Amino acid sequence: MKPRLATDNVINLDLPSICADCDVREMTLCAPLDGREMRQLCGLLQRIEFADGDTILDEGEPAEHVFNVTGGVVRLFKLLADGRRTVTGFLFPGDFLGLTNHETYVSSAEALGDVKLCRFSRTKLEGLFTTVPKLEKRLLGMASNELAAAQDQMVLLGRKSAGEKIASFLLTLSDRQIARAVAPDPVLVPMTRSDIADYLGLTTETVSRTFTQLKVKGLIRLEAGGKVVLTNLDALKNLAAGT
Amino acid sequence: MKPRLATDNVINLDLPSICADCDVREMTLCAPLDGREMRQLCGLLQRIEFADGDTILDEGEPAEHVFNVTGGVVRLFKLLADGRRTVTGFLFPGDFLGLTNHETYVSSAEALGDVKLCRFSRTKLEGLFTTVPKLEKRLLGMASNELAAAQDQMVLLGRKSAGEKIASFLLTLSDRQIARAVAPDPVLVPMTRSDIADYLGLTTETVSRTFTQLKVKGLIRLEAGGKVVLTNLDALKNLAAGT
DNA sequence: CGGTTACTTGATGCATATCAAAGAGGGTGG
DNA sequence: CCACCCTCTTTGATATGCATCAAGTAACCG
Structure with missing residues (x-):
């Protein structure tokens, strides 16, 4: 304040x-x-x-x-x-x-x-x-x-599924890390699940569940400190693009 | 000259x-x-x-x-x-x-x-x-x-219900008519239900149903040629604002 | 008028919300 | 340094708003 x-x-x-x-x-x-x-x-x-x-x-x-x-x-x-x-x-x-x-x-x-x-x-x-x-x-x-x-973001909010939204979100964060000359891969996620939910038009529970699903499917790995490793970039990109 | x-x-x-x-x-x-x-x-x-x-x-x-x-x-x-x-x-x-x-x-x-x-x-x-x-x-x-x-539009897509979306949409069209020096009330809706659906993150069926519901509740009247009369502006504004 | 497209309405299903509660950190004061 | 508390996160059970599937109806146009 x-x-x-x-x-x-x-x-x-x-x-x-x-x-x-x-x-x-x-x-x-x-x-x-x-x-x-x-x-x-x-x-x-x-x-x-x-x-x-x-x-x-x-x-x-x-x-x-x-x-x-x-x-x-x-x-x-x-x-x-x-x-x-x-x-x-x-x-x-x-x-x-x-x-x-x-x-x-x-x-x-x-x-x-x-x-x-x-x-x-x-x-x-x-x-x-x-x-x-x-x-x-x-x-x-x-x-x-x-x-x-x-x-x-309008496309994301209006027409993407929860999985597609989370995938797109992670890839956007990654791209912005590149733009700031930070390594693209461990994606740093400093915001809460609730922030993410309100950004993607979801609930915290759905955000959490969707992260787990992407983890189970082997597309990402969740690490301490809000780091997300993109373990299958191509699959993530396809998901985000709606393929 | x-x-x-x-x-x-x-x-x-x-x-x-x-x-x-x-x-x-x-x-x-x-x-x-x-x-x-x-x-x-x-x-x-x-x-x-x-x-x-x-x-x-x-x-x-x-x-x-x-x-x-x-x-x-x-x-x-x-x-x-x-x-x-x-x-x-x-x-x-x-x-x-x-x-x-x-x-x-x-x-x-x-x-x-x-x-x-x-x-x-x-x-x-x-x-x-x-x-x-x-x-x-x-x-x-x-x-x-x-x-x-x-x-x-992000607020609309991410957090509003179908009814709130349609109400907001009609009020936005109305405001834009005012900006073009057209009377605000019979809202002219030249686009199809499908266009509206893809604009609001809904389906054509839901758009159609929601128009009917607003009509039944007395907030609007549907007229020929895609004209929509706003029969209860206050209620429509409250709905659009999420009250 | 007949064909086509848009719109409406109904029945059903599903993705995500909601409700609920149990872990997991993370900071603070004792 | 531990114990407690608070918040965040995860997971489970259930509910629901909207999508989907399916006709029928109205509007439009050549």
């Missing part, structure tokens, strides 16, 4: 170490920027951290900031009036948080374990668009990718 | 008639453009038409063009390997088609009845971004809206 500002008294100098040692720069908003542009952007960001379960922002609240995830995992979700929850996505280092065309956020965001973010004032970032159009182009690209992922 | 004052409606007279008599300009990409910019954009578009069932573009094919829908309804969909279909959206006049950050389209698009589009070369449109940054800003705004809608 209470963000800890890592930059409380820091004046941003020519080479702010805050960005110089950022290890996700190539995957974020910042990727296309040159040194001078980086300094401009870096000049208006703050680093903040959250602990497990902390609320980062709430759906419907004024969208004053946007964020880059620099460490940890963020859970995005929306609620129905009676409490039913849909997890609309999980954000990993390099992902962008808070994009909206309205005055308010469209999903809520919570920390899933310790989370590090860099935070920008939305208006200040938009102010940079005129002098650094690359930024806006980059944001459009990221939004387009999100949109494509959202459509894949 | 006319003065080129950038702020004047007179500019319309200078526009090619193809854009001058466009009745969805205020809802499309073009909304924020002034007369001179409109002429630039208009100079590189083509008007094309499709008949019912025609394929407009295919998922996976090279994304060479982007489109504005100027008339009719477009069905967007994705297929699984075994033929299962998910309708990822319906596009109405003013909607944008073909946004992607990849080399290829991410969904297929078909005409649902007669459709009129204006078509742009993707590279030429992107070329305009540098001189008309408003265009890129506008596209980002539209993409952000799409993203918000996609997340609502």
Whole structure:
């Protein structure tokens, strides 16, 4: 809940170490920027951290900031009036948080374990668009990718069986590990069965049972610490694709 | 032959008639453009038409063009390997088609009845971004809206019952009619039960049964020509919100 | 009008939800 | 360092909402 500002008294100098040692720069908003542009952007960001379960922002609240995830995992979700929850996505280092065309956020965001973010004032970032159009182009690209992922998720939610959903989920996590230069195979699953269930339109029990079934069928192996080894990648891919 | 004052409606007279008599300009990409910019954009578009069932573009094919829908309804969909279909959206006049950050389209698009589009070369449109940054800003705004809608659809697909899905669907259609300055109440439903089913993650039978149930409960009235009268708007809204 | 496609309705089945309870970690305080 | 507690996970038994299978009916169109 209470963000800890890592930059409380820091004046941003020519080479702010805050960005110089950022290890996700190539995957974020910042990727296309040159040194001078980086300094401009870096000049208006703050680093903040959250602990497990902390609320980062709430759906419907004024969208004053946007964020880059620099460490940890963020859970995005929306609620129905009676409490039913849909997890609309999980954000990993390099992902962008808070994009909206309205005055308010469209999903809520919570920390899933310790989370590090860099935070920008939305208006200040938009102010940079005129002098650094690359930024806006980059944001459009990221939004387009999100949109494509959202459509894949619609296919998953609307037309896939529980087994196909879990298989797709694991493969997506694996692909995202590759994108972050993490080995694809032991898939790290930091979220709870309940989070997964609300992400895939299932219940925790069904998620658990389906993991066991995939294990019994020899497609995966469950290891301690939420690690999943993909023991039959081809079969998993076929299952995920609906073959 | 006319003065080129950038702020004047007179500019319309200078526009090619193809854009001058466009009745969805205020809802499309073009909304924020002034007369001179409109002429630039208009100079590189083509008007094309499709008949019912025609394929407009295919998922996976090279994304060479982007489109504005100027008339009719477009069905967007994705297929699984075994033929299962998910309708990822319906596009109405003013909607944008073909946004992607990849080399290829991410969904297929078909005409649902007669459709009129204006078509742009993707590279030429992107070329305009540098001189008309408003265009890129506008596209980002539209993409952000799409993203918000996609997340609502995830909630619908993952957590809503058949009745809640149909209610939400009808209310969304109604809202979009308002956005196009069409009366909200007789909701026009030009798509088949099968299209609706593939959009909501149901079967045609369940869609049909659910319409009948809503009719029996007095929430809607079904009329000829695919018109649906919302006879109890509050109840429908409560149902859609999950109350 | 006849053929075709879309829609509705009914009977039955099944995948997943729900209800219930027993393990399995994981952290904390004694 | 252990014992306890809390939460998460797994497994089992049962229920149910929607899918599937199967006709019949209405709408559409050449």
